[in-house]
Every structure is written in C-alpha cells, then in structure tokens.
Amino acid sequence: xxxxxxxxxxGGVASVRGFxxxxxxxxxxxxxxxxxxGILYSQQPCAAAGVFTSxxxxxxxxxxxxKHLADGRAQAIVANSGCANACTGExxxxxxxxxxxxxxxxxxxxxxxxxxxxxxxxxxFLPMDRVRSAIGEIVLSSKGGDDLARAIxxxxxxxxxxxxxFDCQGSRYTVGGVxxxxxxxxxxxxxxxxxxxxxxxxxxGFLDAALRRAVDVSxxxxxxxxxSSTNDMVVVLANGLAAGEPLDAQHPAAEAFCDALAQVxxxxxxxICRDAEGxxxxxxxxxxxxxxxADARLAARGVAGSLLVKTAVYGEDLNWGRILxxxxxxxxxxxxxxxxxxxxxxxxxxxxxxxxxxxxxxxxALAGAEVELRLELGLGEGVATAxxxxxxxEYVRLNSAYTT
Amino acid sequence: xxxxxxxxxxGGVASVRGFxxxxxxxxxxxxxxxxxxGILYSQQPCAAAGVFTSxxxxxxxxxxxxKHLADGRAQAIVANSGCANACTGExxxxxxxxxxxxxxxxxxxxxxxxxxxxxxxxxxFLPMDRVRSAIGEIVLSSKGGDDLARAIxxxxxxxxxxxxxFDCQGSRYTVGGVxxxxxxxxxxxxxxxxxxxxxxxxxxGFLDAALRRAVDVSxxxxxxxxxSSTNDMVVVLANGLAAGEPLDAQHPAAEAFCDALAQVxxxxxxxICRDAEGxxxxxxxxxxxxxxxADARLAARGVAGSLLVKTAVYGEDLNWGRILxxxxxxxxxxxxxxxxxxxxxxxxxxxxxxxxxxxxxxxxALAGAEVELRLELGLGEGVATAxxxxxxxEYVRLNSAYTT
Numbered sequence: 001x002x003x004x005x006x007x008x009x010x011g012g013v014a015s016v017r018g019f020x021x022x023x024x025x026x027x028x029x030x031x032x033x034x035x036x037x038g039i040l041y042s043q044q045p046c047a048a049a050g051v052f053t054s055x056x057x058x059x060x061x062x063x064x065x066x067k068h069l070a071d072g073r074a075q076a077i078v079a080n081s082g083c084a085n086a087c088t089g090e091x092x093x094x095x096x097x098x099x100x101x102x103x104x105x106x107x108x109x110x111x112x113x114x115x116x117x118x119x120x121x122x123x124x125f126l127p128m129d130r131v132r133s134a135i136g137e138i139v140l141s142s143k144g145g146d147d148l149a150r151a152i153x154x155x156x157x158x159x160x161x162x163x164x165x166f167d168c169q170g171s172r173y174t175v176g177g178v179x180x181x182x183x184x185x186x187x188x189x190x191x192x193x194x195x196x197x198x199x200x201x202x203x204x205g206f207l208d209a210a211l212r213r214a215v216d217v218s219x220x221x222x223x224x225x226x227x228s229s230t231n232d233m234v235v236v237l238a239n240g241l242a243a244g245e246p247l248d249a250q251h252p253a254a255e256a257f258c259d260a261l262a263q264v265x266x267x268x269x270x271x272i273c274r275d276a277e278g279x280x281x282x283x284x285x286x287x288x289x290x291x292x293x294a295d296a297r298l299a300a301r302g303v304a305g306s307l308l309v310k311t312a313v314y315g316e317d318l319n320w321g322r323i324l325x326x327x328x329x330x331x332x333x334x335x336x337x338x339x340x341x342x343x344x345x346x347x348x349x350x351x352x353x354x355x356x357x358x359x360x361x362x363x364x365a366l367a368g369a370e371v372e373l374r375l376e377l378g379l380g381e382g383v384a385t386a387x388x389x390x391x392x393x394e395y396v397r398l399n400s401a402y403t404t
Numbered sequence: 405x406x407x408x409x410x411x412x413x414x415g416g417v418a419s420v421r422g423f424x425x426x427x428x429x430x431x432x433x434x435x436x437x438x439x440x441x442g443i444l445y446s447q448q449p450c451a452a453a454g455v456f457t458s459x460x461x462x463x464x465x466x467x468x469x470x471k472h473l474a475d476g477r478a479q480a481i482v483a484n485s486g487c488a489n490a491c492t493g494e495x496x497x498x499x500x501x502x503x504x505x506x507x508x509x510x511x512x513x514x515x516x517x518x519x520x521x522x523x524x525x526x527x528x529f530l531p532m533d534r535v536r537s538a539i540g541e542i543v544l545s546s547k548g549g550d551d552l553a554r555a556i557x558x559x560x561x562x563x564x565x566x567x568x569x570f571d572c573q574g575s576r577y578t579v580g581g582v583x584x585x586x587x588x589x590x591x592x593x594x595x596x597x598x599x600x601x602x603x604x605x606x607x608x609g610f611l612d613a614a615l616r617r618a619v620d621v622s623x624x625x626x627x628x629x630x631x632s633s634t635n636d637m638v639v640v641l642a643n644g645l646a647a648g649e650p651l652d653a654q655h656p657a658a659e660a661f662c663d664a665l666a667q668v669x670x671x672x673x674x675x676i677c678r679d680a681e682g683x684x685x686x687x688x689x690x691x692x693x694x695x696x697x698a699d700a701r702l703a704a705r706g707v708a709g710s711l712l713v714k715t716a717v718y719g720e721d722l723n724w725g726r727i728l729x730x731x732x733x734x735x736x737x738x739x740x741x742x743x744x745x746x747x748x749x750x751x752x753x754x755x756x757x758x759x760x761x762x763x764x765x766x767x768x769a770l771a772g773a774e775v776e777l778r779l780e781l782g783l784g785e786g787v788a789t790a791x792x793x794x795x796x797x798e799y800v801r802l803n804s805a806y807t808t
Contacts (some may be wrong), residue, residue, distance in 0.1 A: 054733075055732040241430065307711070312803065329461075391800060
C-alpha cells in the first residue's frame, strides 16, 4: 500500500469537499461576547455514525442524535456552547428538536437529517429567542471550519481541528475533524464534542466500525479529571464525493481510511489533553507486556488518571512510587517483580527494585511540555497508550468558579 | 438493650485496659524533627483481625502483617511515618521483619505476634540504624496513645483518635482507635492506617466479621483523591480483659460491640476527610431509594469522589448539574425523571426537572464546614452514605511537592 497519510495545512472539517461550515455570536451565555452557535453542513446526504456518552444522565441533544442516527444518515450538525441542555427534562428535549427543525428549514433538508450538539453548563435552558434568530444569520462556506471550531469552545483556550488526505488506486480521500473539550474528560467519553467529515464513499456499517475503532485508541484513552460528561459525542459524516467503489472491509483503501480516521481522532484527543483546564503538561503513558490489551488499557488509563501522578508531574517531582501505586490500583494484572518503569529514556524501577538512576536525566524528562511514562509489565503481549495531563492550582481555580 | 455507647473524653487506643503505647523521634525522614516511630502493645495476647489494601502493589509491612495475622493473634504493632517501605523488594521485606524482631525482643514476645505499619514516601528504604536504636528508646505507658497518634501522621495536621465504652449485663467494654491519613484516600482502603483496641473477649471469627462490617460503612465509604495506597491497613486487637463470656454473634453484647466498632471507625474516617490535604469542607453524600445497597454505595462514592463536585463545593458554586453528572457516571442504576437532589434542606432538582429553588438558602448550605448532599433515586430500598472533601489549590500545592 502506498497510502501515505498527509496532514493538510490549516485543515479542518470544511477542508473535505462538499462540506461547509459557519458560526455566529448568539449570546447564549449572558454577557459573553464570542462565537457560540455553528453549523456543519454537507451538500450531499451522508452515511453517518456516532459514539455517545455512557453517562446515564444524557443531555437532550444526545437523545436527539441517537434517534436521528438510527437510519445511519445525516446531513448537518448544529452545535452550541454556553449551555449543555442537560438535566432539563421534556422542555430541554423540545428545545433540541426545535434547533434541528430551524436548521433543517434553513438548509431545506429533513429535520431527521440534522444532529444537535450542546456543551456548557448543565441544568439551564437555552435562550431560544436568541437561538432562533442566530440560526438564520449563520453564513456557511468552505472557509467556515475555523469559526465552527471556535463556536464550540468553552474553557478551551485554542480551537482543535485537523484534516488529512491519502491516495489509493487513483482516488484521493480526505478526513477532517474538529473537537472541543478541556474538562469533564474521562475514558468512555466525557464533555467533549468531535465532528469528523470525510468524502470517502463509506457504507454505514463500515463507517460505524471504523469510528468505534478510532475512538477506542484515541478519545477513550484520554482522561483529564475522571468525570464523565452528559454531552459527549463523536460523529462522523461521510458524503461519498471521493471517486471509487463504496468502502467496506475488503476495499483496498479500507485500512488507510481506518488509520486516517484514528490519526485524526488521536490528534484531536491529544490536543484536548494539551489544552486541558489549567494543564501545563501532556502525559503519555505507554503500557507494554500486559496480560492482554484490555489490561494494558486499564493500566495505562489508571496511571494517566491518577491525581497523585498528575500533581507530581505538575511539580516535576520524581515521586515515581505514585506511578507504581496507581498501576497497582488500576485493576490490571501486574506483579511488582516483573514490572519495569521508564520516565522518558530513564529506567527508574526494574523487577521489583528501585534503581540508582541518573537524577539529572530524570528531571530533564519531567521538565518538558510532554512527559512520557513507559511501563513494561512482563506478563504477555498486551499494549496500550493513554494520555492525560497534569492537575494544577489553575484547574482548581477554574472549576471552583465555573458557573459564577 | 440498654447498651448506650459513650465517648470517653480524650480517649484513644491506650484508654482500653491492658493497652500501652509510646513513640519517639527516630529521624526516619532526614531533617524532620517529629515523632515518627511508635509502638502499641497489649499486656495480654490478643485475638486480632485486619483489613488490608486491595492495591496489587503491597508494601513490605502489609505482606508481613498478612502473614503474622494468619493465626488470628497479635500482641503489638510497631509503626513509622516518613517511609512507606513500598516498592522496595526483598530488602524492604527484610527491613519489615527486622522491625518486628526488634520490637518482639524489646517486649519479650514472639516476632510472629508483632505487626508492622509504615506510611510515607514510596520507593525509599528505612534508615535501619536509626530505627534499631529508636525502638529501644520507646517508653510505653497508658498515657502514650497521643504520642502514637502523632508518630503516624504524615501530611495530617491533627492526630485522630477516639475511645468509646458501653455496658452490657454487668460487663463494661471499651473500644479505642487511632488513625492517620490525609491523601491517597479512596474506597477500599488507601495511605491510611488505623489501629483499634478493645478489651472485649471477642473470638477471632466474630472479631473479623465485626471489623469488616465496620470498615465497610466507614473507611470504605470515604474518598479524597481516588488514589488507592500501597500501605493501607485497619487492624483490631482484642485482649479480652473485659469480664464475661467470649463474644460471638449470639452474645447479648454482640450488636453493641459491632455498633461501637463501627462508630469508632466512622468517627476516624470522617476525621480523615476533615483533615484531608488542603481540604476546607467535609462533604457527606447520602443516597436513598437506590435499586440496592450496592448501587447506593456506588452512587454515594461516585458523587463524593467527583473532582468536579469537589471543586464546585470548594468554590461554594451552585453548579448542581455536576452532582447529577457524577451520579449518572457512577455506574449505579438511576433514571433522571425519578431522581431528587437536596443540598442541605434545599431541594434543587426533582423528577427530571431543575427547580426554582431559594438561592440564598442553597448558598448557606454550601457555606459551612460540612456540606450535605442527599439523592433520592426512587428505585428501591438501597441506602448508603459516603464522605469526601473539597479539592483546593492547597491540595495541588502539597502534592506537587511532597517528596522534595
């Protein structure tokens, strides 16, 4: 396969042919002057797949999306920040449906082909008068991806978007993605929105499987604060404008497509960790030699999710015992005397014993913006990588005064 | 039953007849001038039971205790702060055994009747030269409980101890307890030490069952930071000096004894939450109407353990949606439209809808040193109470520079 995956400079969801985007200031959160309502639109109907929060409290837009995706088709997404429309009961559900209807009317498509995404404070209602007029004002274009990326930000400090392309047997395929998320982030989806676009002519079954595979190695492997949100969603829209046969598992471009989707998701997932509330460092935890991949995932997420590991990394404190304690408490099978721990390139612990390591090199490995931990469990073939971030005083400050 | 449980003023582990305690400054942690090595001793051999960390990484003293408790008997505990003796391999295990041997020689008892407890930094070795001479210097007395309580403190700011008594059919029974813990605290035991003493003539089987029951409603229902330690232990020593028949489940004092043990454990567990690293508030989460007690426990601990709930409580921020999100993500069965949420006496959310509550009253309920949340799930008879604390900038500061 010559299917090299190339990153498109300044790419995003609207870098994929046939997709348009745009956003406006609707003033959803009182007194906040920023883009807060956007639309992503495909000129062609799309095969679509989604993955949604596993929280039992599901926001109104999540319930709507699950219903509207039942037929595996969608053509537009309307998204807002400033209000999660969660814990809002029947009235909130009516608001979500009205957002879909208003968007459908604007685009002259069916309401059932519109998905809705909301993020922000839980437990308040949308100011529908402002939403109604704002939807009418949104201008869609192939340059609107950046505005959409900004409109879904809450405590995010930077927009998060990417597009990649690859060629296979004379066809060029493009995959774009946009995401938001900076807190309430935990394995199995938490307040995190991600919209993916592609021109690949993917069948719905294949698209759904490719999405689940990509999410499993990316968004399901990041953790910021262990809190799982009510509004998470990752949705992919495939409009089929790339030439060639429909993609299924046997298609020559299938593997490259899955890789491209996973690459886009992993880029966005890591971007979320880097931009996590108050964070100063991205933490990458690689686990090898676990009894199974499932155990490796448990172990990697357990270490990346440990508050004591996160605070030690923040303080650039060589308190590596916390890493082993988090591993031991993760639920994954492990044995101290078979475990080896590396910080960057420095081996700190091997086979049940602390090593007399080079402290200067270890400090240097903690000093950068990315900290790499590697755990070899010596039990089997299981591997996994998880990402997290440090937890800082700023995280506490941001989250002790979020609604006020 | 007239078995009223009375708290003994300034009571502790050595308030129980036949128990002596004492501590010295051994200088285990370089440059720290405080009590750091203590002994708890019963003049009579005791029936003993213990509950230990579920972390797969178990400190050397945990491995020793599990072995020494196999016969259900013990007579002394030697405990240190400043070094956890965890992740120290064979050499660490030898150090733990030497501590037991030195203590046994001092007290003229069998090494197998000595338990060892350590708390502090993971991954460093004990300075055995200092430990050896310090064990010889410890003076034991019935007034030494407070010194022992101080010797096991790490980031704790106050010693934690209590004793209670009750009378039953002419016999007086006493239960004392001492604990430490301020971080790495999470359901299923985390760095937390607790020693319990009683003069009740309890059979080992009964004692073990009573201890597990008490720990389940107390230490297993608190959470500070979600990190589970390598060194947790709760041990009870029963010397049988109270008059009367041996306690078993049919004994008239059995229920009062279990209640007294649970009361002592709950007092100490709440004291740990109140004194949690950087904490300003104790959070009590009561769950009622869950589908089962197991679900209620899951829900209560999920809410008490949510970092976003903790930071909102710290900021006295009425961001109650986070409580529902934490409940929904806890794994417990729940349905939004059957759920009711109270903050103190104020109902914020009922049957799937936010209420128009009295904001001043709600703010007042958040303003105190103890914040009470009550969730009625409307599904069944399951109840549970969990305790946590807020997470503050000070927690981050303390934990980003703990070893240095």
